[in-house]
Amino acid sequence: DAGVIQSPRHEVTEMGQEVTLRCKPISGHNSLFWYRQTMMRGLELLIYFNNNVPIDDSGMPEDRFSAKMPNASFSTLKIQPSEPRDSAVYFCASSLRQGAVGNQPQHFGDGTRLSIL
């Protein structure tokens, strides 16, 4: 079975440019998560969707970051304008719906390694 698919795997761009990261969750999963990982801060949750609706975006660092989920099989994380401190590995994860009971494990993609010069 196909897992969570992220693209691109690597992105190198200059500061000020717009960056769009893409994620295709596992078919049938209806919760989707975006995380960022750096050496300094570890793995941080940015935003979390249930049934394509953003539930909690309190982890989004600032207005330069935005995330959308137009349908159940696709999500984007956009940074505009990008800055060098946004350099990190960005992971997408999906799970069956996280309802009142938290017994649905997340399944992660292999991430996008982003470098802003």
Add this chain to the structure above:
Amino acid sequence: DAKTTQPPSMDCAEGRAANLPCNHSTISGNEYVYWYRQIHSQGPQYIIHGLKNNETNEMASLIITEDRKSSTLILPHATLRDTAVYYCMLYSGGGADGLTFGKGTHLIIQP
């Protein structure tokens, strides 16, 4: 902040059982204990989770103490490919609260 405490690193000999501890003294009654691992440059991989009872699957066993304040992940016959960072986390569902990964334990399997 993560609600779990793990040792930063551990060694284990290949073929032996690796026992990774996790303390979660402030766990709530509805929080599940989850274990993930991350092999260098890959995304975190789900291993196992449990609420109260011990659990076993094809990858590992999870032992949760009766008071639920700590747990142990057991890899019964560690191989070199089990070298990774192992994360213990708590989650009760319903929102993003608790979806916090701590620093984990870097498990190194020695040949």
